[in-house]
Amino acid sequence: PLILGIETSCDETGVGIVRGTTLLANAIASSMDEQARYGGIVPEIAARAHLEALTPTLDAALAEAGVALSDVDAVAVTSGPGLAGALMVGVGAAKALAIALGRPLYAVNHLVGHVGVDLLRPADAGGGLLELPTVALLVSGGHTSLLLVRDLLDDVELLGETVDDAAGEAFDKVARLLGLPYPGGPQIDRAAAGGDPAAIAFPRGLTAAKDQAAHRFDFSFSGLKTAVARYVEQCQARGEPVPVADVAASFREAVVDVLTAKALAACRELGVPRLLLGGGVIANARLREVATERAAASGVALRIPPLALCTDNGAMIAAVGAQLVMAGRAPSGWDVGADSTLPATVVQA
Ligand code: ATP
Ligand code: MG
Ligand code: FE
Numbered sequence: 001p002l003i004l005g006i007e008t009s010c011d012e013t014g015v016g017i018v019r020g021t022t023l024l025a026n027a028i029a030s031s032m033d034e035q036a037r038y039g040g041i042v043p044e045i046a047a048r049a050h051l052e053a054l055t056p057t058l059d060a061a062l063a064e065a066g067v068a069l070s071d072v073d074a075v076a077v078t079s080g081p082g083l084a085g086a087l088m089v090g091v092g093a094a095k096a097l098a099i100a101l102g103r104p105l106y107a108v109n110h111l112v113g114h115v116g117v118d119l120l121r122p123a124d125a126g127g128g129l130l131e132l133p134t135v136a137l138l139v140s141g142g143h144t145s146l147l148l149v150r151d152l153l154d155d156v157e158l159l160g161e162t163v164d165d166a167a168g169e170a171f172d173k174v175a176r177l178l179g180l181p182y183p184g185g186p187q188i189d190r191a192a193a194g195g196d197p198a199a200i201a202f203p204r205g206l207t208a209a210k211d212q213a214a215h216r217f218d219f220s221f222s223g224l225k226t227a228v229a230r231y232v233e234q235c236q237a238r239g240e241p242v243p244v245a246d247v248a249a250s251f252r253e254a255v256v257d258v259l260t261a262k263a264l265a266a267c268r269e270l271g272v273p274r275l276l277l278g279g280g281v282i283a284n285a286r287l288r289e290v291a292t293e294r295a296a297a298s299g300v301a302l303r304i305p306p307l308a309l310c311t312d313n314g315a316m317i318a319a320v321g322a323q324l325v326m327a328g329r330a331p332s333g334w335d336v337g338a339d340s341t342l343p344a345t346v347v348q349a
């Protein structure tokens with residue numbers, strides 16, 4: 001089936017088109033540049049930007065895929081989790097399209113989309129097959145989640161999530177502390193080059209057994225952010241220059257260490273020999289490097305989709321929509337709405 005997928009949960013307006021597990025188009029517009037002026041994502045600006053970008057992004061996707069809107073068999077859309085206003089724009093647009101075309105609507109979980117996107121890899125790279133069960137580490141500006149996926153449509157378990165800041169958010173906040181612009185991830189990466197990752201022993205949140213957490217594999221990054229802030233203040237109080245390269249490298253190492261250690265501990269403890277990565281923070285080369293080393297040492301098969309499919313996009317939502325259609329699932333109701341806190345376990349709303 002030919003599926004159109006719409007994604008508007010954060011600052012990317014994504015429209016993707018797939019036929020089954022074949023990727024036909026993945027058009028994306030981002031309000032990142034506009035958001036950068038405010039040093040972070042402003043929800044109202046994101047919602048308005050989606051409204052403006054949706055029609056041109058839809059046109060771009062149809063042109064890229066070489067299909068007409070009337071060819072579409074079903075419309076899939078992210079209904080959560082994410083920013084409420086931003087989600088509402090996508091859900092409203094998807095409903096309008098589905099009704100106008102007389103096609104079914106499938107409301108899809110954003111996090112499950114980050115996993116399902118792996119189905120879209122090229123056929124010569126094993127495309128169309130999701131090797132399960134797998135642990136999935138999803139790290140972006142809005143989420144940091146560790147999932148156990150036994151079945152994409154019916155069995156997704158939350159192993160852990162951040163109890164405070166998301167990993168990408170921590171990069172953004174620490175960059176700001178160091179006087180670097182938004183988005184902070186690439187800035188920290190650049191600043192860390194030449195720095196000593198062992199220069200400063202920053203804390204690794206929620207790694208000790210005594211640490212209180214709701215889930216076995218929860219994450220915490222606010223203590224790390226505070227430790228960086230205190231370190232910077234102490235330098236300034238002593239009238240010394242802040243060693244930006246060392247701080248950036250040590251901070252990045254702390255984030256990468258805790259993300260990869262927990263993901264591989266989950267694989268080991270649950271006896272799952274597969275780990276899938278997703279989310280915008282996967283752009284971090286050090287994260288990919290340490291994950292690769294540690295996965296190899298643990299005998300875990302690591303999957304890293306291409307970066308364009310790791311960041312938020314419509315194709316990942318279309319991919320899950322196609323699975324729902326092919327499994328003969330009933331469409332979502334016309335009364336389905338945006339749910340900013342949709343749990344990872346709810347694949348279809
Ligand atoms: P969502 O949370 O809904 O997935 P988002 O827009 O917040 O969406 P992405 O667009 O997937 O997230 O990723 C953006 C985040 O990734 C930002 O926080 C940014 O700082 C971070 N990031 C980008 N490049 C890097 C990098 N090289 N290293 C670390 N973090 C990075
Ligand atoms: Mg983004
Ligand atoms: Fe995301």
